[in-house]
Amino acid sequence: MPDATPKRPRPLSPHIQHYRPQLTSVLSIANRVSGLVLSAFAIGLVVWLTAAAAGPQAYGVVHHAVVSWPGQAILFGCTFAFFLHLCGGIRHLIWDTVHGFDLRSIYVSGWAVVVSSTVLTITAWVASAFLAG
């Protein structure tokens, strides 16, 4: 493997902070950040399954943490990250077929991601609350 550290620092392009945020750049960053959030959520998923396998006591501890106020807030954030990454991911898969690259399509699909992930998150929590009674 070649040495990753250069002898002289390479010239850097202007940092992200110098650019005005646009829908395109914000969604690109959001897709990456939501992926990182979901990586943490995946660890939680394994903890939850392992607790369920260990027995009712261990499951009770995890369940108690999940239904607590902070647990529900984190779960809500993870739900939004999930739907954002799902919708953003479908947008990326469409781009992979070399479709929707003109400026108008990029903004239409971008706003579609924002609206659909918000609506899906709210729908999921309303459905869950409705089933809980």
Next chain:
Amino acid sequence: MDRRNTRSPLADAARPGSSHTGPCDWWAERVSAIALIPLTLWFAASIIAHTGSDYAAFTTWLSAPAPAILMILLLISLFHHTALGLQVVIEDYMHTKAKFAALVIVRLSCIALAVAGIVAILRIVAVHG
């Protein structure tokens, strides 16, 4: 150039390029993404449907063949996709010698977590199935 082929003639001649594995990872990320669309939607719908369920109801549901198989498939595709996604993030932002260690830790952690999750499901199936 063909509209559907975004690779340059040089890239076609030199494939798979200096990394030798890049296109495989690129494809694996997409294939796992496609698998995750139905699997994660099934998972989300199942969790919503089980709001308020107790331990017995949850383990009985998960120990049935279809949910157990789908959950194992979800873990495999989820951690494969997570490993590839985190690898790209590390390669983009880490330029020190710690990069190699981070890549190894991420890959091994994802394998360990996937195996731990699958074993947990099999234990639930063995006990409650």
